[in-house]
Amino acid sequence: MDWQELEVFQTLAHELHFGRTAERLHLSRARVSQVVQTLERRIGAPLFDRTSRRVALTPIGRQLLEDLTPHQFGIMQAFARAADAARGISGTLTVGFSSPMAGERVMGIAAMFRTAHPDCEVAIREVPLTDRYSSLRGGELDLALVEFPVCEPDLVTGPAIFCDPRVLAVSSAHPLAGRGTVRAEDLSGETIHVIAGLPGYFLDDLIPAHTSCRRPIQTTTSWQELLTLVAAGQGVTVCAEQGARYYPRPTLVYLPFTDAPPLTYGLVWPVTAATAMVRAFTQAAIELSAGIATPRPVPDHPVAE
The missing domain is CATH 1.10.10.10 (Winged helix-like DNA-binding domain superfamily/Winged helix DNA-binding domain)
Incomplete structure (x- = not known):
């Protein structure tokens, strides 16, 4: 034959x-x-x-x-x-994730990647919430699946992998808790808790803007501490809907925004680290997310955005 x-x-x-x-x-x-x-x-x-x-x-x-x-x-x-x-696709690729849903998606991509490239291993690491990019810059991670936007001159943003609706988390005793949805204007005068270290451009995108809003910002270094402060009625936070699934509390309510787009998650890697393995993993992510997000082409050469 x-x-x-x-x-x-x-x-x-x-x-x-x-x-x-x-x-x-x-x-x-x-x-x-x-x-x-x-x-x-x-x-x-x-x-x-x-x-x-x-x-x-x-x-x-x-x-x-x-x-x-x-x-x-x-x-x-x-x-x-x-x-x-x-092509140089062998060895170990270290991939970071910044949220539970991103971690699940990375596991799925890694399984597909290993099948296509049996001589490769994938190590999965959590991205520090207070500094999403230091592990990439320091070489501890080859690429990461994190929240967009990422506007860093030394990092390349790849394709969007998935989206998650934007919600407002409030105490169950908060006046908004009985509402089914919220609007940007409902943030007026509220203290908004966020994780410390987020870039200004990211905060501007995260928190829906409204001309009448006065939005005091309070930072904390721990997600569980942040949720505890919100549950105690000391402010609110804007996050992804996955919070209701992964961090449910009887004293917290997650309310969808009617006038804010979903949060987008995508791949990012250093300009100097666009290796064959990174490109192969990115291609696996595109194939796995087909129909979930509209992927952008993977750059043939590292291009800072």
């Missing part, structure tokens, strides 16, 4: 349609039929039952497919390892 016979047989066994098999392999239908007939003569028995309406594997064809599949996978893995080595 030559390589084309193997490829035609396995593709037709999955498609069960000569036309689609020909399209996938960029062959003519006549060539597909010819290859199958040659293979069946070599085997000495039909591999497919075919009529004008359907194509189906014969028992011998099914057995051949089952026997070939693990060997085919091994061959493809061998080629993948060789290609990865040529």
Whole structure:
């Protein structure tokens, strides 16, 4: 059996349609039929039952497919390892995350990445809330999945991976707690708690603006302390809806904004660290998030934004 016979047989066994098999392999239908007939003569028995309406594997064809599949996978893995080595895709990639949902998404991307690149390992680390970018700049992380926007001249922002609705967390005793939703103007006069160390441009994007708002800002270094202050009625905080899932408290209420867009999470890496592994992980993230977010092209060369 030559390589084309193997490829035609396995593709037709999955498609069960000569036309689609020909399209996938960029062959003519006549060539597909010819290859199958040659293979069946070599085997000495039909591999497919075919009529004008359907194509189906014969028992011998099914057995051949089952026997070939693990060997085919091994061959493809061998080629993948060789290609990865040529492109420098091997070793350990360290990926950060800044929130529980981002952590779950990183785990999913990492699983897909490891399957495609078996000689790679992925180490997952939490990003320090008070300094989201120091681990990237210091080399402890190769890339991270964090909240956007990221406007740092030495960092590259990749594709958006997912979005999460923006909400206002308040004490269950707060006057707004009985409302189903809130608007930006409801922040007027409220003390807003945030994590310390967030860049000014990030705060401007995080907290919905309103011309009549006077918004005193209080900072803290711990997310649990921040939630405790909010639950105690000492202010409010703007966050992602995932907070209601991962940090539920009987004394907290999470209220969606009706006039603020969702928070966006995406990949970011240092300008000097756009390696083949980083690009391969980013491509896996794009493929996994298809239909969830509209990805931007991965830069061929590091470009600061």
